[in-house]
Amino acid sequence: MDMLDATVTATAPSPPVVVDDAALARAAAAGDTRAYERIYRRHSPRLYALLWRLCGGNAARAEDVLQETFIQAWRKLPQFRFESALATWLHRLAVNTALMELRGATFESLDIGESGMDLLAEMADTPRCHATGMDLERALLTLPPRARAVLVLHDIEGWKHQEIAVELQMAVGSSKAQLHRARSLLRTRLGDAR
Amino acid sequence: MNNHDNNHDEVLAQRLRDLPAERIPPAAVWERISAGLEQTPRSEPIVVASVSPLADAVARRAPRRHWPRHAAAAAVVALVGVASVLLLPRQPTAAVAIEESSLQHQANTITYQYRQAMATIPQENLPVELQPALRELDASAGSIRSAIAQSPDAGFLLGQLQRTYALRLELTRKGLNPAGLST
Numbered sequence: 001m002d003m004l005d006a007t008v009t010a011t012a013p014s015p016p017v018v019v020d021d022a023a024l025a026r027a028a029a030a031g032d033t034r035a036y037e038r039i040y041r042r043h044s045p046r047l048y049a050l051l052w053r054l055c056g057g058n059a060a061r062a063e064d065v066l067q068e069t070f071i072q073a074w075r076k077l078p079q080f081r082f083e084s085a086l087a088t089w090l091h092r093l094a095v096n097t098a099l100m101e102l103r104g105a106t107f108e109s110l111d112i113g114e115s116g117m118d119l120l121a122e123m124a125d126t127p128r129c130h131a132t133g134m135d136l137e138r139a140l141l142t143l144p145p146r147a148r149a150v151l152v153l154h155d156i157e158g159w160k161h162q163e164i165a166v167e168l169q170m171a172v173g174s175s176k177a178q179l180h181r182a183r184s185l186l187r188t189r190l191g192d193a194r
Numbered sequence: 195m196n197n198h199d200n201n202h203d204e205v206l207a208q209r210l211r212d213l214p215a216e217r218i219p220p221a222a223v224w225e226r227i228s229a230g231l232e233q234t235p236r237s238e239p240i241v242v243a244s245v246s247p248l249a250d251a252v253a254r255r256a257p258r259r260h261w262p263r264h265a266a267a268a269a270v271v272a273l274v275g276v277a278s279v280l281l282l283p284r285q286p287t288a289a290v291a292i293e294e295s296s297l298q299h300q301a302n303t304i305t306y307q308y309r310q311a312m313a314t315i316p317q318e319n320l321p322v323e324l325q326p327a328l329r330e331l332d333a334s335a336g337s338i339r340s341a342i343a344q345s346p347d348a349g350f351l352l353g354q355l356q357r358t359y360a361l362r363l364e365l366t367r368k369g370l371n372p373a374g375l376s377t
Contacts (some may be wrong), residue, residue: 001341040224045216050216063223064332070227071234079237100302100339136209155207182208 011045139189151182
C-alpha cells in the first residue's frame, strides 16, 4: 500500500503525510515519474476492477486497457486543468478507452441476444439457489458487452443514463432499455426472476 | 414498471454495489507503463493539438519480448504500415479526431468479430511460451487501431488489422494443438 495514500487509516503506527492527488498530478505533469507511480498505485485497483468488469473478466484485455489508460493519462496530464478530480478524470479516460469498440450502431444489433444468452445457457447447470457475490460477479461477466457496460456504469459506478448515452453514443432510451435487459438477464441467471 | 419491479431492481443494484470495488492489477502492468513513459511525448499544457503520433504509437507498445519468428515478422509488417501512415502529414483538424470515422467503425466491427471468435476458444491451457507472442500481437493490433483513429483515411490499415487478428487466432488455435505449432 502506498503509505502516503489518503486511504491509510488512523490505525497506522504514525500519521501518514498525505500528498493529495492535485499535488501528485502537478508533479507528474512536470515529469516526475515517481509521483506518477504513486498516482497509479492509488487509483489503479479501483480502475482495474471497473475495467475487468467492462472487459467481461478478460484479464489480458483489462490489463491492456489499464496500461493504455495510464499511458494516455501521462501524455495528457500537462493539459489537466484540475476542473475535475483526478480520480474522475482517470475514471472517464479508462471507461472511454475500454468502451471504444462498443460505440456505434452496429453493436446495437450485434449484441442483442445471442452471445450473452448462449453463455447464460451454458451456465444453466450451475445451482441457482443461494446466489453469492461470486455468482453475481460471474453472471455479470456473461452479459452481452453493451448491456453489461450500461449495467456496470449505472448500477455499480453510479452514472446517469444521460452520461452513459453520451459515452456509448446511444440514445438515452437505449441506455434505459439495455439496463432493463441486463437486469432481467442477471435475475434469470441468478434464478431469482419473479 | 411497478413497485414490485422497482424493489427488485434496487435489491439487485445494492448487491452490485456491494461487489468488490477494487482489484489489484498484476505488477507487470506498471512495469510496462513505466517502460512506456520514457518514450511517450507529453502534451503541451492547455494546448489541444496532439503529440507525435508515431512516437505515441510506439510508446503504447509493450516492452520487447522473445516470441516466434513468424509472429514477429507479421507484427513488424503491421508496425511498418502503422508507422508509414503516421509519418504522413497530419490534417489540421486533429483536435476533433475523437469522433468516430467510417474507418474506425469498420475497425470496431472487425475487432468485435475477432473477439467473438476468440470467445469461442478456451484459452486456459495455452502454452506459457506463447503468451509473449500473443501479447505482442495484441499490442500491435492496439497500435493499428490507434493509427486508424489518428488517420481515418488510411484504409489499408484495416487489412493490417485483419491480418494481425487472423494471426492471433491462428497462433491461439495452434497453441491449443501443439502438433500444429511450427518452431
